[in-house]
Amino acid sequence: MRAVMYRGFGDEPEIVELDRPDCPPRGALVRVRATGLCRSDWHAWSGHDPAVALPHVPGHEFAGEIAELGTDVGTDAGWAVGDRVTAPFICACGRCGECATGNEQVCDAQRQPGFTHWGSFAEYVVVDEAELNLIRLPDTLGFIEAASLGCRFATAYRAIITRGRLQPGEQVAVHGCGGVGLSAIMIAVAAGVPVFGVDVSDAALAAAAELGATPIRGGEGAAERIREASGGGVDLSVDAFGSSATSFASVRSLKKRGRHVQIGLMLAESATAAMPMDAVIDGELEILGSHGMAAREYPDMLGAVASEAFRPIELVGRTIGLQDVPEALAAMGRAGGAGSRMTVVEL
Helix, strand or coil, rough: CCCEEEEECCCEEEECCCCCCCCCCCCCCEEEEEECCCCCHHCCCCCCCCCCCEEEECCCEEEEEEECCCCCCHHHCCCCCCCCECCCEEEEECCCCCHCCCCCHCCCCCCCCCCCHHHHHHHHEEEHHHHHHHHCCCCCCCCCHHHHHHHHHHHHHHHHHHCCCCCCCCCCCECCCCCHHHHHHHHHHHHHCEEEEEECCCCHHHHHHHHCCCECCCCCCCCHHHHHHHHCEEEEEEECCCHHHHHHHHHHHHEEEEEEECCCCCCCHHHHCCCCCHHHHHCCCEEEEECCCCHHHHHHHHHHCCCCCHHHHEEEEEEEEEHHHHHHHHHHHCCCCCCCEEEECCC
């Protein structure tokens, strides 16, 4: 199979020919038809994720068709070669304590394509524990749109709806208007609440405004600008970028008893970011993490997409071929290189 591989962190990725992966007994082999290019992939390439071993094939937001099923996948599971599927970027084991309580998104033995093992910037990718982690795609959902749901839209959906507990009449701020941030904005706007989109990029602010958010200039003083625009602070604030500055500003944006949800990865120097704990105590604020979404939660989101309550395809800025991934991946670390909308690789 063709794949994108890098042999050293930060080294230029290459297009290579590799053997097709073996299908695990309890897993599935998926023929990748589309896969998203995500900032998480850039973090892995940059050496920020200790789970990544070299050489490595990245990619974790994919949609495609079942090419092979493991010998231990039950015939009553309802899966067949050729079925159109996706999978969460966190593939749960189904047997640990967290899985037993329905929290597969924080599985103790989780496997992550593109991180713990080779990913979807390739013609084939392995999905472990197929009966638990495969997700059937609606017939009306194309591969490109399904790949755009990937980790970004699914993560944003759970962050806003489940972890953030958004209620009618509340106000929301989203810090960072890239792929996951614009997804969060689309979901919150669809809920009918006022939304503030915060970024330092004019293009990102324009994209947020197109989706119905009020644009707020990021950087120094962003929290104060949100508090003024919202009349004293928002009920729910999301850091969709992942930095010491944006996470701090997100917490400072809240009104009393407000909720901050962290979905932008906090790695490298931001892993131990400072927090305004005085405001957390005084205002009884909540600081919440949100880590992807379990496969069992996908049907509600897919139903909303199928009914066009959301149109994540509008968040896709461009599609590229596998041969374009090396340059696109490296560009994500340059100012403005990531763009404000999603890039999806079509195979």
